[in-house]
Amino acid sequence: MQVLCAELGIQIVKVGLFLACFNESLFPETGKSVVKILEQLNCEVDFPLAQTCCGQLQYNSGFQEHTLALARRFVDIFAPYDAVVSPSSSCTHMVKEVFLQLAEDFNDHDFELKVRNLAQKTWEFTEFLVDKLKVTKLGAYYPHTVTYHATCSSSLGLKLDDRPLRLLKQVEGLELVEMESANECCGFGGTFAVKNKEVSTAMLQDKIAAIEAVDVKYCVAVDNSCLMHIGGGLSKKNSEIEVIHLADILASRKEEI
Numbered sequence: 085m086q087v088l089c090a091e092l093g094i095q096i097v098k099v100g101l102f103l104a105c106f107n108e109s110l111f112p113e114t115g116k117s118v119v120k121i122l123e124q125l126n127c128e129v130d131f132p133l134a135q136t137c138c139g140q141l142q143y144n145s146g147f148q149e150h151t152l153a154l155a156r157r158f159v160d161i162f163a164p165y166d167a168v169v170s171p172s173s174s175c176t177h178m179v180k181e182v183f184l185q186l187a188e189d190f191n192d193h194d195f196e197l198k199v200r201n202l203a204q205k206t207w208e209f210t211e212f213l214v215d216k217l218k219v220t221k222l223g224a225y226y227p228h229t230v231t232y233h234a235t236c237s238s239s240l241g242l243k244l245d246d247r248p249l250r251l252l253k254q255v256e257g258l259e260l261v262e263m264e265s266a267n268e269c270c271g272f273g274g275t276f277a278v279k280n281k282e283v284s285t286a287m288l289q290d291k292i293a294a295i296e297a298v299d300v301k302y303c304v305a306v307d308n309s310c311l312m313h314i315g316g317g318l319s320k321k322n323s324e325i326e327v328i329h330l331a332d333i334l335a336s337r338k339e340e341i
Contacts, residue, residue, distance in 0.1 A: 097127045097216075100165035102179070102206075104172040105137045111308040117335035118171050118209055125217055134161050140178045143186075144275050152190060155183045159198045167216065168206040171331050173306050174274075176208040177241035208238070209331055210306055214247045220254045225338035227257035229300040230328075233291070233314065234267040235307045248306055248330055255333060261298045268294070272313035288317045295325060303327050 099122055103115045115131075122129050139154035158179065162168045170176045180203045187196035213219055232252060238244045252260050271277060271287030291314060295303050303318075305311050308329050315327040 098166040099127045099129045100162045100168045101129055101131045102135065102138075102162065102168050102170040102172075102175065103131065104170055104175040106175075106309050107171060110312070111329065114171050114308060114329045114331050117329070117331040118169070120335045121213075121222060121331065122169065124222075125213075125219065127217075130165070132161050138175050138178045140175060140182070141274060143178070143182060148186065148189065152186050152192075155186055155199075156195060159183070159195070159202050162202060162206075163198070166205065167212065168202065169209055169212045170207075171209045171306065171329060172308070173208045173235055173238035173242050173244065174309065176206060176211075177237045179203065179206050181241065208242055208244065208306065210247045210251055211242065211244060214250060220250045222251070222254070222334050224255040224334045224336050225257050226255050226333045226336045228302055229259045229261055230302040230304045230333070231261050231263045231295060231298050231300045232266055233263070233270065233295070233303055233305040233310065235305050235310045236267075236269050236273070238306050239267040244306070248304075251330065251334060252304070255336075256338070258333070261300050263294045263298045265294055270310050270314050272310050274309070277313060288313060292317045292321065292323075296323065300325060304330050304333060306330050 101115065101118065107114050119129050136157065137154060138158055139151035142154065143151040183199045184196065184203065187199050207216060230252070232249060238248070249260070252258060268291065269287055270291040271284040273284070277284040295314070303311070303314055303325060306329070311327040311329060318325050318327070
């Protein structure tokens with residue numbers, strides 16, 4: 085992989101890993117996968133221990149002042165890095181779009197300037213690989229059938245379009261089967277699933293039906309939060325279909341299986 089980096093002209097990039105509290109608490113293996121891939125691509129990866137929640141939960145619950153405090157802290161912690169990379173599209177969207185809205189709402193021009201500077205170098209993981217590092221083939225090997233769920237924040241918020249699919253299609257052994265209405269919401273939406281349980285459950289059942297219709301081994305996405313929601317629904321049906329984050333597929337190697 086180091087030879088590949090040299091051929092592609094990839095320079096060392098100092099990356100601040102924004103793992104997101106959801107991943108850090110429940111899916112730490114995804115963070116390890118991200119670090120493994122980025123280091124193979126000649127990036128210097130650091131995990132700033134001072135990082136906390138980006139404030140998405142507080143913001144969605146209406147606590148804007150609490151969110152602003154977290155946002156200011158976040159910006160100061162990640163400002164020194166060449167790039168900020170996260171395996172969570174929803175949290176990346178929070179930093180790139182909602183932080184700016186907060187600055188405008190509170191008429192804080194100094195903070196707005198800091199946010200704009202940080203937003204320019206903040207990337208969702210697949211976006212960073214495809215757009216910044218210009219790579220889609222990572223030497224991954226994953227001999228399974230998978231289908232891709234386009235989460236709301238990745239498709240509507242960040243508009244990742246086909247970036248995740250371009251990466252998946254380069255994985256050796258992987259068979260990608262596209263489901264119908266892949267970009268329809270799974271019903272999670274953070275606190276939405278708690279406050280609107282019945283609606284959330286109905287949306288989840290539609291998503292599970294679409295996944296089961298394509299008869300695959302795994303459902304993959306770029307947000308573990310949505311995958312947890314989907315995985316829970318599949319488990320309740322005793323389905324054999326499992327869920328997996330895209331980064332964990334891209335980090336898989338033939339010699340390790």
